Amino acid sequence: MATGRNHRPATTSRSRGIPEATVARLPLYLRALTALSERSVPTVSSEELATAAGVNSAKLRKDFSYLGSYGTRGVGYDVEYLVYQISRELGLTQDWPVVIVGIGNLGAALANYGGFASRGFRVAALIDADPGLAGKPVAGIAVQHTDELEKIISDNGVSIGVIATPAGAAQQVCDRLVAAGITSILNFAPTVLSVPEGVDVRKVDLSIELQILAFHEQRKAGEEAPEEEETAPPAAPPAAAVTKRAEKRAEAADADKRADKRTESGPDGDVPAVMPA
Amino acid sequence: MATGRNHRPATTSRSRGIPEATVARLPLYLRALTALSERSVPTVSSEELATAAGVNSAKLRKDFSYLGSYGTRGVGYDVEYLVYQISRELGLTQDWPVVIVGIGNLGAALANYGGFASRGFRVAALIDADPGLAGKPVAGIAVQHTDELEKIISDNGVSIGVIATPAGAAQQVCDRLVAAGITSILNFAPTVLSVPEGVDVRKVDLSIELQILAFHEQRKAGEEAPEEEETAPPAAPPAAAVTKRAEKRAEAADADKRADKRTESGPDGDVPAVMPA
DNA sequence: GAGTGTGAAACGGTTCACAGCG
DNA sequence: CGCTGTGAACCGTTTCACACTC
Numbered sequence: 001m002a003t004g005r006n007h008r009p010a011t012t013s014r015s016r017g018i019p020e021a022t023v024a025r026l027p028l029y030l031r032a033l034t035a036l037s038e039r040s041v042p043t044v045s046s047e048e049l050a051t052a053a054g055v056n057s058a059k060l061r062k063d064f065s066y067l068g069s070y071g072t073r074g075v076g077y078d079v080e081y082l083v084y085q086i087s088r089e090l091g092l093t094q095d096w097p098v099v100i101v102g103i104g105n106l107g108a109a110l111a112n113y114g115g116f117a118s119r120g121f122r123v124a125a126l127i128d129a130d131p132g133l134a135g136k137p138v139a140g141i142a143v144q145h146t147d148e149l150e151k152i153i154s155d156n157g158v159s160i161g162v163i164a165t166p167a168g169a170a171q172q173v174c175d176r177l178v179a180a181g182i183t184s185i186l187n188f189a190p191t192v193l194s195v196p197e198g199v200d201v202r203k204v205d206l207s208i209e210l211q212i213l214a215f216h217e218q219r220k221a222g223e224e225a226p227e228e229e230e231t232a233p234p235a236a237p238p239a240a241a242v243t244k245r246a247e248k249r250a251e252a253a254d255a256d257k258r259a260d261k262r263t264e265s266g267p268d269g270d271v272p273a274v275m276p277a
Numbered sequence: 278m279a280t281g282r283n284h285r286p287a288t289t290s291r292s293r294g295i296p297e298a299t300v301a302r303l304p305l306y307l308r309a310l311t312a313l314s315e316r317s318v319p320t321v322s323s324e325e326l327a328t329a330a331g332v333n334s335a336k337l338r339k340d341f342s343y344l345g346s347y348g349t350r351g352v353g354y355d356v357e358y359l360v361y362q363i364s365r366e367l368g369l370t371q372d373w374p375v376v377i378v379g380i381g382n383l384g385a386a387l388a389n390y391g392g393f394a395s396r397g398f399r400v401a402a403l404i405d406a407d408p409g410l411a412g413k414p415v416a417g418i419a420v421q422h423t424d425e426l427e428k429i430i431s432d433n434g435v436s437i438g439v440i441a442t443p444a445g446a447a448q449q450v451c452d453r454l455v456a457a458g459i460t461s462i463l464n465f466a467p468t469v470l471s472v473p474e475g476v477d478v479r480k481v482d483l484s485i486e487l488q489i490l491a492f493h494e495q496r497k498a499g500e501e502a503p504e505e506e507e508t509a510p511p512a513a514p515p516a517a518a519v520t521k522r523a524e525k526r527a528e529a530a531d532a533d534k535r536a537d538k539r540t541e542s543g544p545d546g547d548v549p550a551v552m553p554a
Numbered sequence: 555g556a557g558t559g560t561g562a563a564a565c566g567g568t569t570c571a572c573a574g575c576g
Numbered sequence: 577c578g579c580t581g582t583g584a585a586c587c588g589t590t591t592c593a594c595a596c597t598c
Binding site: 027031089096098105106108118185190209211214 | 307369460
Binding site for chain 4: 322323324334338339341342346348349350351352353354
């Protein structure tokens with residue numbers, strides 16, 4: 001998701017109206033198909049393609065059914081044809097100029113990232129606020145100064161911007177991009193950007209992904225040794241209910257009891273064990 | 278392995294616990310709370326915090342309700358206390374050593390990324406297959422050669438690995454990481470990794486995000502027209518066999534021409550016309 | 555027989571709306 | 577009164593299972 005600005009009933013009666021979840025998987029299918037295409041494989045079954053894309057076949061077939069009936073029963077899908085259809089659906093048959101703002105380590109990595117250029121995207125400009133960087137080539141493209149931002153965007157008809165600046169600069173850069181006409185933003189800065197209606201923002205957050213992994217990792221570890229090496233809760237909790245808090249914490253530390261709380265949903269309607277009083 | 282029996286685990290599990298969607302938002306809340314904490318704000322309402330985190334307040338309250346009753350009715354949430362609770366829930370009260378494999382542009386960016394170190398994660402080692410890199414410091418840490426991979430992991434008790442290698446090397450690196458004891462992987466390579474049961478993989482794919490943006494961008498462009506007459510598929514869906522196939526191929530070639538802008542860096546020439554058998 | 559395409563059921567997540575507590 | 581906590585309705589997504597087609 002990361003895109004809240006779309007109030008469009010996906011369940012339109014129209015033929016168009018691909019579910020968001022499906023859209024998010026199309027690039028995956030496309031990649032798998034491209035690989036097959038390069039190996040000159042003429043057709044694939046939903047099963048094979050699904051495996052290659054890392055999803056299950058029922059999902060894949062359902063996804064494709066939103067695009068149309070592009071398969072052949074008893075045979076499978078024509079690889080080349082499907083590559084074309086998905087590319088078209090994703091809008092990759094046209095060329096998208098992209099600007100990258102913030103040419104630090106990450107921005108440079110993005111500029112060099114082959115995956116961009118290889119499929120419909122073209123790095124139109126690299127922009128950075130550091131005057132010392134201006135003119136220096138990164139990935140074969142001379143970095144330009146932020147002052148030029150508006151001009152670059154309108155001159156090149158850019159509608160997609162990538163923000164790879166530090167968090168502190170991101171909103172400001174975002175505002176300028178939007179003012180200059182950008183309507184889609186890929187944000188790598190760890191900040192929530194606020195944008196006007198009609199502008200799309202997707203977020204990639206490196207540390208968040210790690211934190212999610214840590215959560216699962218912790219859970220794995222705690223499976224057998226539920227020890228809670230707790231340091232005292234920092235600061236003063238809300239003055240009231242200290243006793244209550246202790247109870248709650250005990251409960252939480254008791255590991256995984258959260259479910260049984262719900263079994264309480266009988267006609268009773270009373271508050272379960274959490275109740276301190 | 279052709280059709281390895283590797284389904285994405287997603288074992289849905291013991292389901293006793295916090296919904297996945299909620300887990301994915303906890304880091305967001307944590308970040309917002311940390312910012313508030315740094316400004317010494319003592320309490321927040323669900324409304325305020327939700328805004329800061331970029332979600333709506335109902336969702337936030339629901340999310341927190343899975344953690345326990347940590348708020349105070351009529352008042353809000355104690356910032357410090359909540360920071361602590363969420364950190365604990367995410368497993369960030371302990372230190373997670375992490376290895377990064379593949380120290381190219383992206384790997385270097387990750388090594389330098391402040392967001393890692395700042396919250397429970399510690400870069401234990403940087404690993405690369407290039408002997409020329411070995412010993413060179415990146416982000417203050419000497420790069421080590423891939424040969425050392427197993428030793429590094431077991432010596433440091435690393436359980437989280439980040440793969441930032443080219444796509445071609447990713448699965449191989451992944452296998453070695455898993456064999457060495459890693460159970461959580463953050464994959465930046467544009468490949469589907471197959472891992473044994475019990476190993477967690479999260480994927481960050483830069484070009485996929487862009488493709489999703491392109492989809493919406495394309496839609497915006499065509500939105501102004503009430504009539505839907507978009508690109509009519511040049512040919513009909515599959516119906517007949519051989520002859521039809523030939524037609525399809527022609528289209529696909531056409532598509533290729535359109536997107537032909539790319540200076541294909543691939544070693545192989547063009548996609549050979551696949552003859553229908 | 556093999557494999558697509560798709561209604562319908564099952565599921566998980568989000569939103570609503572209000573009871574309950576401070 | 578203000579704001580949390582949560583059952584219940586709602587909605588999008590996934591999965592199932594099978595009719596249909598090649």
